[in-house]
Amino acid sequence: MNAIASFFAGARAIFALPAMSEQELVAFRRAQGEVRDPLVVPTVVAAVLMIAGFVGWDQMRDPGHLGPAASVRLGGGVIVLLLLAVVRHVRGLSFRVQALLMYCAIYGMQVAIAVALGADSPLQMPGLLIVMFFGVIALPRASDSLVNIVLAAISVPLVLPRHPHEADVIYEIAHFATVVALVWAAVALLERLAAQSFAYHSRLQREASTDALTGLHNRREFESGMVREMERARRMHVPLSLAILDIDFFKRINDQHGHDIGDAVLREVAATLQRHIRKSDLLARIGGEEFALVMLGTQPPGAWVVLERLRSAVAALRIPAGGQEIGCTISIGITDRVDTDHDWPMLYKRADGALYEAKERGRNRVVEAAPPEAVLV
Structure with a gap:
């Protein structure tokens, strides 16, 4: 037998x-x-x-x-x-x-x-x-x-x-x-x-499309995803919001607690962001401590609510660090697609500018980019 x-x-x-x-x-x-x-x-x-x-x-x-x-x-x-x-x-x-x-x-x-x-x-x-x-x-x-x-x-x-x-x-x-x-x-x-x-x-x-540390999409997948979502937004006539999120004072965390703790912070922040978004949203790590969130079918008012929830959830984190617990915050810049946006870098530039403004205002906040027609050249 x-x-x-x-x-x-x-x-x-x-x-x-x-x-x-x-x-x-x-x-x-x-x-x-x-x-x-x-x-x-x-x-x-x-x-x-x-x-x-x-x-x-x-x-x-x-x-x-x-x-x-x-x-x-x-x-x-x-x-x-x-x-x-x-x-x-x-x-x-x-x-x-x-x-x-x-x-x-x-x-x-x-x-x-x-x-x-x-x-x-x-x-x-x-x-x-x-x-x-x-x-x-x-x-x-x-x-x-x-x-x-x-x-x-x-x-x-x-x-x-x-x-x-x-x-x-x-x-x-x-x-x-x-x-x-x-x-x-x-x-x-x-x-x-x-x-x-x-x-x-x-x-x-x-x-090839995943960030090894956080398990999120990487920049390559973000860029191809942006092309895809921009086309879907145009074809379906639905709004598209793009947010750039950055961990505040991340270099200080690395310098004071070491890169292992810095990596732990990145993983915790990524997991927290992932838990608070829809499955259809595209979340990617696009730089050292920088993330991007693409929300198809979401206008700025709705996106603002989501991003405030993300900001609060990250601010509530407590990460073990050598016998103590440390926290962190994120700054967020957001914009939405308009008919004059021919490609995704135009959105990215506006969202990145809004992120810079959030940093200038004191960090740990969400800032919406000004509409393209209001930007002075």
Whole structure:
């Protein structure tokens, strides 16, 4: 029993998907569909051509049944292509559903061939098994390959003679069971490899866009996010607010308590800011002690309320520092997008100017930038 349990545990380790969060799994499934969706038509066409190409094989194996075999193969190919054309234009059908429908349709064509040729023909089983092996390409998920169990259960009686011996039954069941297992293993392994590759590239992408110390977005992600949010604001005709936040007297904290405490302050401030904003907001660390907050769909009055809440939450922090607790405050400059803003640096410049004014006024405050038309040149 231990050996069997060890075997299944090892098999699970080989074929199971790598550990992924629910969000990552959803993203992987979406990417899986995006990659394989264009392959639906080529896959089905290749399968139909492959099956039609076996007309020559039919002639060599059983010349007497060439006519029925050719008509079912070629006629079925036309039907499948028509079905494909219909399914591709039905909205709401995912790649997965399309692939399964096409796969079952092609297999059904082979079942029709088996019925047409009769139970004693040597042509039945090869075509059925070929389509099952082709499922490695046609089936998007390992769980989908379990449809082969149903197809095999339908197929075994078709390939048996009318009065089969026990050995014939065992042989056919073992034959189809082997193919089902091999196809499942192949699909599961391919899916696992694809998931590992996706997880690896996702991790690289996260590392390239994440600040290692705080876990927030970094400046690179902030800049690309600003381009994206500016475009969304223009397209959707919604407001966009940008705030620049800076920890007051951060250099003094580093000088008096050391860089380890300074890092702890950065992490605590980042975590506090993150807790008090929406999931849709973009929060990034863009400099040593400087953060940026992008709020789509939020006008200055609403943004002001949010920023005052952030300022108060940071001011209430107490960070352990060598047997004592220290606090910190932040200064914030805010602005919003106007129609004359052609790119995000124009917003950034105004918000940065407002931050400078907040520092000049004594720090630990929120200052809104003057509208562009009120700025003297």
